[in-house]
Amino acid sequence: MLFKKLLSISMAVLATASTVQAAPTSKVTAAVAGQAFDHVFMIFLENTDYALAYSDPSFQSLLSSGILLNNYHALTHPSEPNYIASIAGSYYGVNNDGTYNFDSSYTSIVNLLEAKGLTWKTYQESMPSVCYTDSSYKSLYYRKHNPFISHQYISTNAARCKNVVPSTQLTTDLNNNALPNYSFFTPNIKNDGHDTTVGYAGKWLVNFLSPLLKNPAFISNTLVVVTFDEAEDYTDETNHVLALLLGDSVSSLKNTVDSTYYTHYSLLSTLESNWGLGNLGRGDVNKQLSNVFSFVAAKTGYQNVNVTNPPPLN
Structure with a gap:
């Protein structure tokens, strides 16, 4: 009932790639420095319970390369509100x-x-063009997995909307040593596991990341975050999903586990802490839901909290 009341309040407020090829080795353009990383590259996959993702061989093969967040949670159901919240x-x-x-x-x-x-x-x-605003394209790209285009200050602003691009642009950006500080990558609806299986998504992910994690234009002081938008089981009030941290910014912490309680709001608070961005004053400042990734908190002095009674997230 508490969740329904919170949802009712929120509604009232509302009323007011294909695999990327490795780029040639060359000098990497300097990025705006953060305290723990200079670039973040986030990949959202779809609708998978923690246990199923954890048991998949492809995801198992990645565990030794980074940090497993084994207490990470989506916020609600279905998919789109999780993307928006992130x-x-x-x-x-x-x-x-x-x-x-x-x-x-x-x-x-x-x-x-x-x-x-x-x-x-x-x-x-699989998005066909820059700043594409239609709801879908060839049953592969879906706007519901692109939260940026739902914000009019992006979609109606040419300077901003040129940053909403097909995934093929990533190869060009790497060849030009122009990886942004912040990158949000959405696979198409097959590669993210939505219309396929977690096994299919896992194989795609390994094939996609393998060349990138060896590419200096991509990996230089980069944090790669891989997670799922939501759990498949709507009856699971914890909405428990798998999350992995990869990249050379966590190279000293390979094959470790972080059991701190995190949610999608932690994505925001971690970035805010790393770059001193301030905050949005929403879920990113809710201390129960926005712990900063521990390796970042250790460098920025952020004080996480021990969450012992989390709210229902379904």
Whole structure:
């Protein structure tokens, strides 16, 4: 009942690639420095319970390369509100996978990044063109998995919307040593496991990441975050999903486990802490839901909390 009441309040507020090829080795352009990493590259996969993802051979093969977050949680159901929350600190009461156009009063991580002079881009696999606004394309790209295009201060602003790009742009950016500080990568609906299986998604992920993790233009002081938008089991009030931290920014912590309680809001608070971005004043400042990834908190002095009674997240 508490969740329903919170959702009702949120609704009232609302009313007011294909595998990337490795680039040639060359000098990497300097990025705006963070305290723990200079680049973040996030990959969202779809609708998988923690236990199923953890048992998959492809995901098992990645565990030795980074940090397993074994107490990481999605925020709600279905998919789209989780994507929105991961960049905005709120899902604005959204409880479906509809088409939304939030006006310019709805801010996100983009506002914080731009205010500090950091670069950003979202790479959307199978999206046909830059700033594509239709709901889907060839049953592979789906707008519901692209939270940036739902914000009008991005979709109606040419300078910003040029950063909403097909995933093929990633190869060009790496060849030009132009990886943004912040990258959000959405695989198409087959490669993310939505219309296939976790095994299919895991094999795609390993094939996709293998060349990138060896590419100096990609990996230089980069944090790679791989997680799932939500659990498949709607009856699981913890909404427990697997998350992995990879990249050379965590190279000294390979094959370790971080059991701190995290949610998608932790993605925001971690970035805010790393670059001193300030905050959005939403879920990213809810101490029960926004612990900063421990290796970052250790470098920035952020004090995480021990969450012993988390709220229902389904």
